[in-house]
Amino acid sequence: MGWLLYGVVIATLAFLVSRRFRSRGSPLKHLRGPPASWLYGNVLEIASQEKVGDLDTKWIREFGGAWRIKDCFGADILMVADPKALQHICQKSGYDYPKDKRWTQLIRLVTGNGVAAAIGDAHVRQRNAMNPAFTTAQLRQYVPVFQRAGAKLAAKWQAEVMHDGNGSRELTVSKWLPRATLDALGEAAFSYQFDTLEDDSNELARAYLSLFSNALYSGNKADFLWRAIWKFIPDNVMDLIKYVPAGDARKFAKNWDIMKDATEQLVDQKVQDGSNGRHKDLMDVMIETNSSAVGSARVPRAELVAQVTTLFVAGHESIAITTDLLLWELAKKPDCQEKIREEITTLRRNLAQRGDSEYTIEDLESMTYTVAVVKELLRLHPTGYHVHRTTAKDDIIPLSKPIRLDTGELVSEIPVEAGQNIALSLWGYNRMPDVWGEDATTFNPDRFLDGNTGRASNVGLYANIMTFSAGVRGCIGWRFAVLELLALVVELVEHFHYSLSSNRPDILPVARGPTTYPAPRGEEDRGPNLPLQVTLL
Ligand code: HEM
Incomplete structure (x- = not known):
């Protein structure tokens, strides 16, 4: 029954979508781009490319910093990696380039109507309620939490590698890292102990830990067609999608029920108890900011709950995967591991001289080589490799380097109409030879020590990279992430x-x-x- 409904809706809307796009005469029509199937456009090949970014590399080489790909049913997507275009879209245009509706709908299904899905005034209100939880003063309190979570994981790995007595063993490090980052976030955000490194039976933790695998492309091509038509479905109808007994919606709805119920209890308890004299966690700060807000600036309870689930979803797997990728790069570079260890020795010596056991933000940031390694890793491996936007109004997007149209003409700007979907290739920009030089695809932390932070300036939130996106919708947790990464290293x-x-x-x-x-x-x-050979030193 569900599949029948699915088929009818897809067939009807595909017809409407194709008519709409054929009749529009997009201003992108002379932009060059790869060949694509009408039904699936290029989206299937992106989801099934061998390595992330293979296609972006090929397309940038062929077409330059901006090109056209196809969505399902023949719709155009403008794809950009050009630094000036990214600055214009993310950093200079405020809310003129909102998230693509398909993504906000998907995020709403996964996390509720929190800050990552909110648009317009609701987004401003939610960001304002969250910002005070990410100040330097607050981050200072999270650093010892990161340190404890990392140390606990190290103890776990030590027990694992000593298990058969020889101190070296193949470990699937990616099995453990999301638990450590979820535990750290639970404590920093809520003073809540998930303790998943010890026991993974906590239902809420399991809901968060299984979300990632639920969001993977399962090989079901119909999901792409289904999502392509969400753009045309009003929000209140979309809210009913979780009841459709097919596709991703069902998996997400089940998870959401668990996350929502447990998170509501946590939030209510927090509102009632306050911080009770202990250090304020991220949630205490958000609740306090919210209770002093008046009128429409105040975030309602349902949004507060969605806010928390958003933070948990956005803030644990991203760091875990980045750490996986970091350990993978280090596994190929023993000399790099050695240099990091030298800095750790100095750090421990300084702590001992001060009579401290806990390090601070300044201690972590003074490890210049380790910081360069983290920057380089974030540059080479942006976990969110594409970000999706749309245009709220007609506009002209400037380019730092001209591109050639299929007419042969060279252009330095691209006109776009309201409603145009855009894919930002964070991966592509981070590896552009025009920006990072001929060794752009090589893992070389020294580039950040030599002052080569890219030839385009003021792009993104950190280190001239786009990994955390930028502007009003950039990652609110970027500094939290960098500090936790440093502590984990x-x-x-x-x-x-x-x-x-x-x-x-x-x-x-x-x-x-x-x-x-x-x-x-x-x-x-x-x-x-990620299996790695881990040897105790
Ligand atoms: C290495 C780790 C991380 C990476 C690579 C990352 C990357 C990103 C990116 C690219 C976006 C923009 C997405 C878009 O525009 O569609 C984003 C948004 C966001 N991130 Fe992160 N993030 C990381 C860690 C964190 C952490 C630790 C937190 C919170 C504790 C967090 C919270 C958020 C939130 C709430 C948003 C939505 C912001 C908004 O829409 O206003 N992220 N992140």
């Missing part, structure tokens, strides 16, 4: 040496879902899966 590199697994050395960064992840060749469809 300290705790996980100090006593362990990493090398590639001799059984499965061929690791691919794959793109089966909205975020990339590492997996051995042949095991790409199973989600993050």
Whole structure:
């Protein structure tokens, strides 16, 4: 029954969509782009490319910093990697380039109507309620939490590698990292102990930990067609989609019910108890900011709950996967591990001299080589490799380097109509030879020590990279993420040496879902899966 409904809706809307796009005469019609099927456009090949970014690399080489790809049913998507275009869209145009409706709908299904899905006034209100939880003063309090989570994971790995007595073992590091980052976020955000490193039976933790695999491309092509028509469905009708007994919606709805019920209880308890004299966690700050807001600036309870689920979803797997990728790069570079260890030795010595056991933001940021490694990793491996936007009004997007149209004409700007979908290639920009030089695809942390932070300036939120996107919809947790990454590197590199697994050395960064992840060749469809040989030093 569900599939019948699915088929009828898709067939009807496909007809409408194709008429709409054929009749419009898009201003993108002379933009060059790859060949595409009418039904699936280029979206299927993006989800099934061998390595994330293979296509972006090919397309940038062929067409320059902006090109046209196709969505399902023949609709145009403007794809950009050009730094000036990204600055214009993300940093200079405020809310003129909102998220593509398909993505906000998907996010609403997964996390409720929190800040990542909210648009317009609701977004401003939610961002304002969240901002005070990410100030330097607040971040200072989260650093010891990151340190404890990393140390606990290191102890776990130590027990694992000592299990058969020889101090070296192949570990699937990606199995453990999301637990450590979820535990850290639980404590920093809520003073809540998930303790998933000890026991993963907590229902709420399981709901969060299984979300990522639910969002992967399962090989069901109909999901792409289904999502392509969401753009044309009014929001109140979309709210009923979770009841359609087919596709992603069903999986997400089940997860959402668990997350929502448990999170409501947590939020209500927090509102009632306050911080009770202990350090304020992220949620205490959000609740306090909200209770002093008046009228329409106040975030209603349902949004507050969605806010929390959003933070948990946005803030744990992203860091876990980035750490996977970081350990993978380090496993290929023993000299790099050694340099990091030298800085950790200095850090521990300084702490001992001060009589401290906990490090601070300044301690972490003074580890210049380690910071350069984290920057370089974030540049080479942006977990969210594409970000999707649309245009709220007609506009002209400037380019830093002209591109050639199919007429042969060279242009330095692209006119766009209201409602045009745009894919921002964060991956493409981060690896553009025009910006990063001829070694753009090489892992070389020294570029950040040599002051080569890219030839385009003031792009993105950190280190001139687009990994955290930018502007009003840029990542609110970017500094939280960088500090947690640094703390994890300290705790996980100090006593362990990493090398590639001799059984499965061929690791691919794959793109089966909205975020990339590492997996051995042949095991790409199973989600993050990084085996490394871990040796206790
Ligand atoms: C390495 C880790 C992370 C990466 C690579 C990352 C990346 C991103 C990107 C690219 C966006 C923009 C998405 C879009 O425009 O569609 C984003 C948004 C967001 N991120 Fe992160 N993020 C990371 C960690 C975190 C953490 C730790 C938190 C919170 C604790 C967080 C919270 C958010 C939120 C709430 C948004 C939505 C912002 C809005 O729409 O106003 N992220 N992130």
